[in-house]
Amino acid sequence: MTSTIPDGAKYEAEIAGGVCLVDVSALLRQHLKKRYRARKKLLTTLFVHHSGADNGKDGIEAIKPMANWHVGHNNWPAIGYQFVITRRPAFVDKSLVIFRVGGSDTVRAHTRMCNRFGDGLCLQGHLGKEPLTSFQEECLEAFLPWWMETHGRNPAKDLGWHSNSLKWGGVPKMACPGKNAVAWLRTYSLLSDRKTVLAVHPSDVGK
């Protein structure tokens, strides 16, 4: 469990009370020559993934094997996602930590055909076999509204996941991010939609 920001990592932002974003991209393996292209299209959609396995590691050590696989095996420039939420809590001081692993200004490699306009968030674990941890739920509840507000998007429309990426012209991977994550995200998305409706309703009263 990390209690201080490791050398080379950067504190990026407090995204909600008690939850912060720490950039560890400089600590992860990169391809010797290849680099991801700069994003030119508007960033409109967040795609959620899972890692497909709990490697049993925590904090940055949980992320390094993902970056090693993406570079060493897939021959990608660097890890394919922009964000990772580990399975077990990571802390800086008393804040929970979500990891930034790549710039949102780069076109990465998480969701085929959708990377030019989409950020990728990976949840560590196999969420078809195991549930989200309460830490992951807490992080998502902080992260999703932060990401949507930062980019002026609506979670009811702009939150996707690998298996439903066809909706945005993507190439879906049906096993990702797993049925437990999909159920959670679908509920979150529906509730956000209902909140939007409720928020609009009072202003309609006087019309």
Ligand SMILES: [Zn+2]
């Ligand atoms: Zn995926």
